[in-house]
Amino acid sequence: MIRVLVADDERLVRSGLRRILESEGDISVVAEARDGADAIAGAARCRPEVVLMDVRMPGVDGLAAAARITAAPAAPKVVMLTTFDLDDHVHEALRAGAVGFLLKDTPPRDLTAAVRTVAAGHATLAPAVTRRLIAHVAAAGPSSRSTAARRRLAVLTDRELLVVRALARGLSNGEIGRELGMREATVKAHLSRALAKLGLANRVQAAVLAHDAEAT
Numbered sequence: 001m002i003r004v005l006v007a008d009d010e011r012l013v014r015s016g017l018r019r020i021l022e023s024e025g026d027i028s029v030v031a032e033a034r035d036g037a038d039a040i041a042g043a044a045r046c047r048p049e050v051v052l053m054d055v056r057m058p059g060v061d062g063l064a065a066a067a068r069i070t071a072a073p074a075a076p077k078v079v080m081l082t083t084f085d086l087d088d089h090v091h092e093a094l095r096a097g098a099v100g101f102l103l104k105d106t107p108p109r110d111l112t113a114a115v116r117t118v119a120a121g122h123a124t125l126a127p128a129v130t131r132r133l134i135a136h137v138a139a140a141g142p143s144s145r146s147t148a149a150r151r152r153l154a155v156l157t158d159r160e161l162l163v164v165r166a167l168a169r170g171l172s173n174g175e176i177g178r179e180l181g182m183r184e185a186t187v188k189a190h191l192s193r194a195l196a197k198l199g200l201a202n203r204v205q206a207a208v209l210a211h212d213a214e215a216t
Contacts, residue, residue, distance in 0.1 A: 002119045005031045005048040007039035007065065008081070009057040013104075017052060020108045027115055036060030036068075043069045043076055049119050051078045055093065063093050070097030077118040094208045100124040101204075122202070149212035152198055160194040163187055167203055168210035 006017045006029055018029045031046040033039035036053075037060040043051055051069060055062040066078045079100035080093050094101070100118050102111065114124040153161060159180075166176040173191070177184045191203065200206050 002027045002050060002115060003030045003046070003048040004028065004115060005033060005039065005042050005046060005051045005076070007033035007036070007042075007051060007057070007062065008054040009034050013054070017111075020111055021115065023108075024112050027112060036062055036065030039065045040068050044072070047074075048076045050115050051076050052115070053078055053080050053098075055080055055082045063096060066093055066098050067096040077121075079114060079118055079124065094204055099202050099204055124204075146212050146214070149209050152209060153213050155197045156194050157190075160190045160197070163190040164194050164206050164210050167191065168207040168214075170207075 004021055004027060006014050006021075008014050008017070011034075014032045014034075018032070021027045021029055030048055031042040033042045035057045039051065039053060039062075040060070042048075051066075053062045053066055057065075062080060066080065069075055070078055075097075077100070078098045079102060080098045081102055081104050083104055099122075100114055102114055102124070106114070117124045153164070156164065162180055163176055166179060171179065173184050173187045176182070177187045180187070182190075191206070195202070195206060198206065198209065200209070
């Protein structure tokens, strides 16, 4: 059973998410939180495997709560729920350790699939959010981060770099394989080696790094 904490300041949203998640036989909502402080306390108390966290909440917001929760030992995986008007927050939260981003209107099937994905140790980023994040980074212009990111990526082989760049465009492993003429297992191997070389925990962090490197 996958244990989930749902954090949102709107009770109806929390109830809707609980109903969707608990309609699946392998997911249980063990706690609800109405703000970031509640989420931090609930994560420590109930020890969920996954936290679904709204970005914008009163008091301690979702960004601050995500940073606190992911910094704890044996931390749960945090998936942020967002809307398109929060581009800066998307970037900040990924840097804070969130392993996923979903839009609030994500279909129920995709929501439950995302929970299973992150519970299994992987990351998930809605393609629409990825595209928006790319646009945000491009509009930000040159920065010291972009130079540092390019230096970090220089340790990768050409094929590993192609995989990471494709990942940053929101492509799945299967889509990357088709685009680059690789088997999906080969894509996974390249990505695994790239993450190890870069000292990153997941594919979302690799996507953010690639986004930074493309800012010119």
